[in-house]
Amino acid sequence: MLLTWLYVPGDRPDRFAKALASGADAVIVDLEDAVSAGHKAYARDAVAEFLAGPHPVPVQVRINDLTAAESAADLAMLTQVSGVGGVRLPKVESAEQVTAVAAAVDAPLHCLIESAQGVEAAYAIATAHPAVASIGLGEADLRSDLGAGDDTALLWPRGRVVVAARAARLPSPAMSVYANVSDLDGLAASCRAGRDMGFVGRAAIHPRQLPVIVEAFRPGPDEVDRAQTLLAALDAAQLRDQGTAVLADGRFADRAMVDAARRTIELAGRFGS
Template identity: 45%
Template sequence: MSAVLRTWLYVPAYHAERARKALTSGADAVVLDLEDSVPAERKDEARQGALSILRDLPAERPQVWVRVNPLTSPWGEADASALAGSAADGVRVPRAEDPEEVAVLAGTLGCPLQLLVETARGLRAARELAEAHPQVAGIALGEADLAADLRVAERGLDWARGWIVVVARAAGLPSPVQSVYTDVADLEGLRATTADGRDRGFLGRSVIHPRQVSPVHEVYRPAGEALARARELLSAYDRARERGDAAVLTPDGRFVDPAVVAQAQLVLTLASLDPSSPPAPSPTEENR
């Protein structure tokens, strides 16, 4: 399984057929949801549905994570107990606010955790949350809930987005996953905001419909020029290292040091994920 995940497809865990179809959607990760997309009266059904899917996973599959209910909710403890020792690749934890609670949950589950910051309290504690336990494998924003709690418009989250990128990287975690784009029909808006998130330091995006998978992958697919440039930089750096140098100036004047090399290696990693995939269809083509 790839360590670089571009798409995280949410699917309600009580929809067994939809959940199993999600495993063949092309998403890099499927998130069996026990929280927002599940009505209160179906929480137990969703939990059992997730466990059933986890017991019967195909050999060839994307990563499969589970988003549990908050620990402070009536269902959080039951979710954690049920998932302990399961085949889930990891658990997404909504409304993360308390580092001590995160540490206890990590000990119970014994698997990687991705923390979702969705409240002012969580945002204030983000640095401590990111370092709460070695099993914390990522931290990101849940933007809809966070905007509501902060009473801000969408653009009012820009500073929070920058902060979560800093928190994640300072803690040695992967770049945060971008929050969902809720207008499923607006693929151009999805592409544009995903590209903006990529440039701001996010890597990958949560999605809520299979049609959103391909556009996000398209944004993260390096163009031919970028790919050629990355290969050129790495080749120049390898030659420099053979000479015993730690950095090199390319013939066109580009200074190449380990930081530049790391960026170039990420480009090659992204290019390797689906090198033969065609570009995603435009909204017009998709609706024909």
Template identity: 50%
Template sequence: MTIVALYVPSDRPERVVKALRSGADGVIVDLEDAVAPARKAVAREMLASLAGEIDAAAREGSVVAVQVRINARGSAWHDDDLAALRPLPASIGVRLSKTQSADDVVHVRQALPGRDVHALLETALAVERAFEIATSGAASISTGEADLRAELAVPEGEEGEAGLRWSRSRVVNAAAAAGLPAPLLSVYADVRDLDGLERSCREGARLGFGGRTAIHPRQLAVIRSVFTPTEAAVRRAEEIIARVGSAAGDGSGTVVLEDGTFLDVAMVRAAHRTLAAARR
């Protein structure tokens, strides 16, 4: 389970190497916003060494999920990005920027068969189509909030958190309805404001997000501390699984804990999710 994923520009290979050993659960090698137009071709060429760097990091004990964020369908760079990904191992996922429709996901899946496609929803229209996109074969959906803030006239930083709440909840709900993992929150742009990052993460956790993407290694510990279940939460999840499992076994199907909480078998799913997050 990915709790924190670190973005790194593809045209900075030394940063890619460091990111793979940073302690992040995932690394997103970026061909889009982090790479200037004049550097796009260089960034694609650098991808040729990515599989080797992943293998080297794994031999050193650093095993992470890796994605490549590509430029949006219809952009001048999209087709070349797809071509650069084809020779890479299928275990490297593709993160599709500015996904606007289910057809965008289908297009990439057909161009890169066997590879997970993770859809970034960055506009009001994409958020309105969240469930359609989530059920198009995407491996995950999540928000990209820089463009979304601009379109919705939502202020930058913490001031705009409330203005994004509905859009964020819409995406969380669509992912759950489609049976996808809980989305990752978009990046927090001020890498120096760790207190603000923590508050923002807690707001996202309350809405149902499962983690967050980061743009600097110093953000990783804060994100992980918020989204990793506490020891008390883990103990409770273990109790729920054990007690409800026993109830199901003896045919009762329900149980009441010592604190008066009424449980049934439906709550086991959330408990398993808690334990999965705790294992990272």
């Protein structure tokens, strides 16, 4: 289970090794927003060379908007290289877009929903193809599309994406990037709010954001104790693999609670508590 993803511009190969060593669980090399129009071809070549080498963490590639001509060149490059840990698809609005990419590239697909149309199609996108590994929001573009002045307008889209991901049996979505790299207190508060909504982990645009994200999302000692107690009680009653169970102390446990407890233990094992 991953908690942090660090974006790095595809036309800055001098930053690739630093991104790998940043402590992020995965690195996303960006061919889209972080690369100017005149640097697209250079970025593709730099990313292709980078992908050929060994990596200590998964490396994903965010390609250009699927409606833009550059995306075809991005996909062509990805078919010629190994070492692709996943492909990030920006501005996805339909299942058909996902299936077209899945036919072209053999890699896990991570779909970013960045428009009202995409939000409406969230479940269809999440279930479009077995290659879909996650869905999430691109909140900067979504704010623009909605004409939203603050986060209030994003509450429903955030909830929609969380529900769509879980209904499709995908991992809980990660949060979108927090654009102010100096406001670590604001990042922490935003992460806590996202965690309460069902998000797990967050993408970052600067290494200094990574420890804040981990601290916000890793389970606390009380959460770990509750999870361990629940799983131990189920094991004692030989009920862990049943759909629902009533424990000896009268507590009710269902499959969702058991899955959540397992996720808590897994996160605690990786990131501490």
